Amino acid sequence: MEFRIDSAVLTDAVGWAARVLPARSSVPALGGLLLEARDDRLRVSGLDHEASARVDVAADVAREGRALVLGRRLLEICRVLPRGSVECAVEGARLSVDGGGARFGLSLLPLDDYPASPALPAFRGLVEAGAFAGAVGQVAVAAGRDDALPVLTGIRLALDGTTMTLAATDRYRYAVRTLEWRPEGGAPEGGAAGVTDVVVPARRLTEIARSLTASGPVRLAMDGGSIGFEQDGVRATTRLLDGRLPRHAKLFALGKHAVATTGLEPLTEAVKRVAVVAEGDSPVRLGFTAGTVRLQAGHEDDIASQCLPATLEGAESQTVAFNPAYLLDALGSFHTDTVSFRLLGPGQRALLTAGSGTSHRHLLMSVRAPLD
Template identity: 40%
Template sequence: MKFSVDRDVLAEAVTWTARSLSPRPPVPVLSGLLIKAENNEVSIASFDYETSAKLKIAAEVFEDGETLVSGRLLADICRSLPSAPVDFQTHDSKVYLSCGPAKFNLAAMPVSDYPELPGLPEVSGTADGAAFAQAVSQVIIAASKDDTLPILTGVRVEIEGPTMTLLATDRYRLAMRELSWDPADPQISTAALIKAKTLNEVAKTLGNAGQLKIALSDAHELVGFESGGRRTTSLLVDGDYPKIRSLFPEQTPIHAVVRTSELVEAVRRVSLVAERNTPVRLAFSQGQLALDAGTGEDAQANEVLGAQLTGDDITVAFNPVYLSEGLHAFGSDYVRFSFTTPPKPAVLSAQQEPDGDENREYRYLLMPVRLPQQ
């Protein structure tokens, strides 16, 4: 195999594909990238039995062939190469790279030992990549990072015709986002539990490439994404996701509207004195919101903002990290808090005007920290 390619093109392609490599591959060959050159095109692929990634780049191919080489090492080398065309060739069991004055030779692994990559399932529909990426970023903040609860490390994707709903929870908060997409079958009704890590990678690396193809296998075992000549597949998380939609209250007699940017900054400042597991208290009353943190002889902070309250005065306390992450997920000028009673979860939603309508496209439910008097 022998080909020549632009250094930036190769470096970006190798880096993207290597992101899917497992840090602890089950067998040595799965630490490698499978590189195949033919018809003035080079394909680069990775696979770890759970996740696969593959892309194609244009190159000047002088000799067809394929090889398997350490992915992380190749990525490190490509990122360090000078700005010049890269000549890539194989001979016997060696891979040779030359780029300007830099030259490397690497040991190749046996291609015959590499497992066959899973194919992309039949495309179920397409979504705007940027809109999908935004929806994912809003929801994955609530996915659990505790691997002892693998089901909660996933994001449940529910599809009913042209509406896709993403849901995630770590038991202390819940995020739900609805978005429109273009299904191949207008009557489609299905659901899948996808790893939050997979969705995060898709959002970051494929979200800006235009239309995103989404493929769900009929056997509900595999999900695939494809955009801009790149594709990735992942096994779905196995298990029954909790029925969390019912946690959103049907009636919320108390509502408060606050300017998002002001609240984000106030929470950031006040939480500086909130030590580990110490909540930030929010006291809503007519016309204002008082924030405070810290108790007793410890450091304390407080701040008062303007707020519009409908219903009774209410005081609640939240984990400052969960509150801050939720607020940052909103792109609206105002955020709306909806309450039933202080010990019950609060629902955050977007609002463009203080007297405007609530936008329920994205909702973030947050469990309060119980205050002593409650």
């Protein structure tokens, strides 16, 4: 095998495929990346027991072939390569990487020990890359980090007709985002006719979403145990999580409530400012009136406060308090000029939306602050 390729292109391809490599494995070959050169293309593939990644990039192939090398070592080499053209070739039992006067050699791993890459599941439809990546980012902040509750570390992906719903929760917050998608080849499998409802590992889905180009369609593939995505030579699969997330319909049905609205950017900056005195689990309190929201944090002599313009409908005043980190995560997931709080009262849940919009909603549990 022998090929020439731009160092930046090689680094990006290796970096993408190496994301799925296991930190530790009883199978040494799983620490490798498979390089395949043919037809003026280089394919870089990586996999573990849960996920796979594959990317095809342009290369000047002088001799076709395949090679398996330690993935993370190859990535380290790529990151320090001089800019410009790189020549890679199999020489005996090693892969040589030569560019800009620098030369590296990597031992080859046995190809016979490398498992076959999983097949991509059946295609289900298309979704726009930019919208999908943005939606994943908006809900991923609410996914759990506790591996003792695996299903809560995932993102729910539900397909119903032409609507895709993404949702995540760690029991203290719940983010939901809907967007359009285009079914392909009839109704998806699962549940009622035309409905699919699965849970995808949030970390894997976030990595995939970040790798997508800003525009163009992404092909979505799915079966009973895995999900796959493909766009412009990039392909990734990951296993689904067992179980289901708690349903959000009842939580988001607030009944009679007040609505407070204020500027998103000023509120975000104010939360960051007053939160510097919020130690440990100390919350930030928001007191809304008809024309103002007053933020306050801390206790005794270590306190901070700030007032901002706001509107309030449905009540004369409302006070809520949130974990400042959770509140900042929620605010950071919106990309509008204003944010609205649908409020039930102190110690009760509050629903954040982008003004009157409903495509992205973020539920936060309010706590009773010591200042109440």
